[in-house]
Amino acid sequence: MPPRKRTRSSKTPTDSGEAVDGADETSVKDLEKTAGSRRKAAGSVKSVNKDTADYSHWLMKSEPESRIENGIDVKFGIEDLKALPDQTGCWDGVRNYQARNFMREIKEGQLAFFYHSNCKEPGIAGLMKIVKEAYVDHTQFDKKDVHYDASSKPENPKWSMVDVQYQRMLKRYLSLSELKKHYHQHCTNGGPLKNLALFTRARLSVQPLTKEEFDFILTLEDKDCG
DNA sequence: GCCAACGTTGGC
DNA sequence: GCCAACGTTGGC
Numbered sequence: 001m002p003p004r005k006r007t008r009s010s011k012t013p014t015d016s017g018e019a020v021d022g023a024d025e026t027s028v029k030d031l032e033k034t035a036g037s038r039r040k041a042a043g044s045v046k047s048v049n050k051d052t053a054d055y056s057h058w059l060m061k062s063e064p065e066s067r068i069e070n071g072i073d074v075k076f077g078i079e080d081l082k083a084l085p086d087q088t089g090c091w092d093g094v095r096n097y098q099a100r101n102f103m104r105e106i107k108e109g110q111l112a113f114f115y116h117s118n119c120k121e122p123g124i125a126g127l128m129k130i131v132k133e134a135y136v137d138h139t140q141f142d143k144k145d146v147h148y149d150a151s152s153k154p155e156n157p158k159w160s161m162v163d164v165q166y167q168r169m170l171k172r173y174l175s176l177s178e179l180k181k182h183y184h185q186h187c188t189n190g191g192p193l194k195n196l197a198l199f200t201r202a203r204l205s206v207q208p209l210t211k212e213e214f215d216f217i218l219t220l221e222d223k224d225c226g
Numbered sequence: 227g228c229c230a231a232c233g234t235t236g237g238c
Numbered sequence: 239g240c241c242a243a244c245g246t247t248g249g250c
Contacts (some may be wrong), residue, residue, distance in 0.1 A: 203232060
């Protein structure tokens with residue numbers, strides 16, 4: 001599976017979806033309500049819960065290069081978001097409980113980095129803004145969709161998505177390797193990136209950042225290079 | 227294309 | 239509720 005995502009323009013007819021999601025709303029707090037009742041789907045539920053209070057910024061991964069999965073191209077880079085009507089799309093296809101739970105914490109108006117993963121040079125390409133908070137990801141019910149989930153029932157949907165709007169490209173591309181240098185340095189000498197989820201929880205496709213982490217990363221675009 | 231790290235499944 | 243087997247993510 002790609003990191004996540006395969007966005008369509010967000011002309012989704014889904015306000016029926018929102019009603020359904022309302023019922024689900026409780027699980028924003030007690031994160032694993034839906035999933036966790038069966039098994040403990042994803043590791044540290046409590047750390048997710050405890051930490052999120054501080055998070056106000058996000059990093060969301062998507063693959064900018066073509067890759068065929070179940071006969072469908074999962075490519076969705078920042079240029080693809082920019083090309084949609086209103087430069088807005090829904091961030092569908094997230095199929096990991098931790099990532100989903102973080103998505104449910106995201107508030108309208110918050111900013112997220114658009115991260116390019118599984119490509120020649122992974123890294124942060126640009127900025128987007130959340131324009132709609134979590135609601136039902138309709139692709140979970142679509143048999144034709146790469147991320148169809150036969151185990152999810154419309155009466156109790158498992159997966160959510162948010163809508164995002166393109167804001168701007170970063171002044172320069174911030175590669176994973178450059179970010180990693182700072183991360184290592186901050187681990188050694190102290191610094192704002194020492195707990196960056198990109199490295200401490202590498203596989204999360206929707207990850208939280210503190211304002212300090214976010215601001216530090218943004219200062220990098222004005223520096224000359226890694 | 228490889229594979230380490232980690233998430234998920236399901237038998238017991 | 240443990241844990242082995244399996245599947246996925248995503249850097250390299």
